[in-house]
Amino acid sequence: MKKYICISVLSFLMFVSLVWGTILPPFQTTLNSSTYTAVRLPSNMSCQNFAFWVEDGTSFYLSSDSAGTDNVLVPADTKLAVQEFHNKGTVLFYAKASSGTPIIAVLITK
Numbered sequence: 042m043k044k045y046i047c048i049s050v051l052s053f054l055m056f057v058s059l060v061w062g063t064i065l066p067p068f069q070t071t072l073n074s075s076t077y078t079a080v081r082l083p084s085n086m087s088c089q090n091f092a093f094w095v096e097d098g099t100s101f102y103l104s105s106d107s108a109g110t111d112n113v114l115v116p117a118d119t120k121l122a123v124q125e126f127h128n129k130g131t132v133l134f135y136a137k138a139s140s141g142t143p144i145i146a147v148l149i150t151k
Contacts, residue, residue, distance in 0.1 A: 063150055063151045064148060064149075064150050065086060065088075065148075065149050065150065065151060067146045067147055067148040067149075068083055068086075068146075068147055068149075069096070069144045069145065069146050069147070070136075070144070070145050070147070071142055071143075071144050071145075072095070072101060072136050072137060072138040072142060072143055072144070072145055073137070073138055073142050074137060074138040074139065074140055074141065074142075075137075076107075076137065077102070077104055077106075077107045077108070077109050077112075077135040077136065077137045078135065078136055078137065079107065079132045079135055080093070080132065080133050080134050080135065080136055080145060080147060081130060081131065081132045081133065082127055082128075082129060082130055082131055082132075082133060082149070083129070083130070084129055084130040085129060086129055086149060087126070087127060087128050087129045087151070088126070088127050088149035088150060088151065089124070089125075089126050089150055089151060090122065090123065090124045090125070090149070090150045091122070091123055091125075091127075091133060091147055091148060091149045091150070092120060092121065092122040092123070092147070092148045093120070093121055093123075093133075093145055093146060093147045093148070094119065094120040094121070094145070094146055095138075095143045095144070095145050095146075096143060096144045096145070096146055097141075097143050097144070098117055098118045099117055099138065099139060099140065099141065099143050100114060100115060100116050100117045100119075100139045101114075101115050101136050101137065101138050101139055101143065101145065102114055102115070102136065102137040102138075102139065103115050103121075103134055103135070103136055104134065104135045104136070104137075105134060105135065106135060107135050109135070109137065112137075114139065133147065
């Protein structure tokens, strides 16, 4: 029998803060299902690590470019964390909704 670990967003955020340090307020970007949207750091923020998820828990596509040439479908209710340094205002990734117009939340740490 497989065992699964379910964690709440609050537990996930607490884990991120313990592992990575200072958490800055999350920023949000609205996705659509027709084009890839650039998820970009605000012009006044750089980051060492970031975590992201779709607010309503729907699945979405993730890509490193706006054409979606290397896209991957992120399953519903998935939270992802990445350890990469990014300068202020840079594009973290591109995302597209699998349906509707969900909001993707990005949490960054310094």
